[in-house]
Amino acid sequence: MLSLARSFVRPTFSRSLAQRAAAIHTLPELPYAYNALEPYISAEIMELHHTKHHQGYVNGLNAAEESYVKAPSTREKIALQAALKFNGGGHINHTLFWRNLAPVNQGGGQLKEGSKLKAALERDFGSVDAFKKNFNAATAGIQGSGWGWLAYNGATKKLELVTTPNQDPLLTHVPIIGIDIWEHAFYLQYKNVKADYLSAIWSVVNFEEANARYAEVA
Numbered sequence: 001m002l003s004l005a006r007s008f009v010r011p012t013f014s015r016s017l018a019q020r021a022a023a024i025h026t027l028p029e030l031p032y033a034y035n036a037l038e039p040y041i042s043a044e045i046m047e048l049h050h051t052k053h054h055q056g057y058v059n060g061l062n063a064a065e066e067s068y069v070k071a072p073s074t075r076e077k078i079a080l081q082a083a084l085k086f087n088g089g090g091h092i093n094h095t096l097f098w099r100n101l102a103p104v105n106q107g108g109g110q111l112k113e114g115s116k117l118k119a120a121l122e123r124d125f126g127s128v129d130a131f132k133k134n135f136n137a138a139t140a141g142i143q144g145s146g147w148g149w150l151a152y153n154g155a156t157k158k159l160e161l162v163t164t165p166n167q168d169p170l171l172t173h174v175p176i177i178g179i180d181i182w183e184h185a186f187y188l189q190y191k192n193v194k195a196d197y198l199s200a201i202w203s204v205v206n207f208e209e210a211n212a213r214y215a216e217v218a
Contacts, residue, residue, distance in 0.1 A: 025062055027055050028095055036103040040200045042189045050098070053184050057090030057167070064088075089167035093147055096178050102206035109203040116218060117176070117211040124159045135161055135179075136198040142181050148198075150177040150210070152217050159214075174217050177210045 030050060035043035064083040071077045102108035111118050111128060118128060125131035131150070138161045139148025149162040151173030162173055170178070179201060186197035 025058050025091055027051075027058050028098065030098050032101075032103050032106070036106075037101060037108070037204045040203045041101075041186075045184075045186065045188050048188075049094075049180075049184055053182075054090070054094040057087045057094065060087035061091050085169075086167050089169040092169045093167060093178060093180070096175055097180050099209050100177055100179070100206055101201075101204050102208070104203060107206070107208055109205060109207070111207040112211070115207075115211045117207065117214045120159050120214060120218065132202055136195065138163060139179055139181055140194050140198055145182040148179045148181055149173065149175055151175055152214060154217070157218070174213070176213050177205060 027050070030046075033043075034046040034050070037046060060083060064080055064087055068077055068080045068084065071080060111121075121128050121131045125134060135148060135150060142148065142163050142165070144165070146163055146165045146168075147170070149164065149170050151160055151162045151170060152158075153160050153173050159176065160173065162170060164170055179198070181194065181198075183192075186194065190197040190200075
């Protein structure tokens with residue numbers, strides 16, 4: 001939810017150096033088992049993605065923040081910005097991503113009739129199916145690694161499709177749904193066919209969580 005995203009973004013940029021030095025980011029637990037999203041996302045992918053890739057971003061963020069605090073010069077602090085952005089973004093994005101997903105028997109893939117999000121998708125994209133089609137096309141078009149987002153534009157008061165490269169966090173919009181398009185998110189199961197991964201993942205998208213995020217800002 002928006003409050004979750006803010007809880008990550010604010011400390012990185014607004015805490016005092018002393019507070020930042022004391023902060024230790026940790027890997028969040030998943031709200032479901034590694035095999036709970038099968039057959040759409042395999043247990044092997046989920047375990048590697050969570051315990052290796054996300055843990056790597058957590059470790060990198062902690063190391064970068066510690067180095068930033070200890071850096072003796074502005075020049076050296078500036079040199080650490082790339083590591084802070086990459087690892088901090090990876091931690092923020094993946095923490096949101098895990099909550100984006102839910103097993104089918106826990107409501108995954110189900111967008112309730114009468115929900116604020118469904119009405120907004122129909123208003124801004126014509127239909128839910130049109131939204132998914134446009135989202136998949138935009139996200140599949142990412143060259144290299146990155147993220148596809150359904151996002152809320154506070155200026156236009158509309159839902160929009162946004163992509164970000166690498167692990168860049170979404171800062172211009174409020175994230176509603178984010179899909180990881182790095183190969184580690186799908187390659188073991190879908191090989192290089194991103195379109196199949198993007199089609200399958202809608203069966204386990206947690207629309208209840210997405211609706212709650214949207215309702216918080218709209």
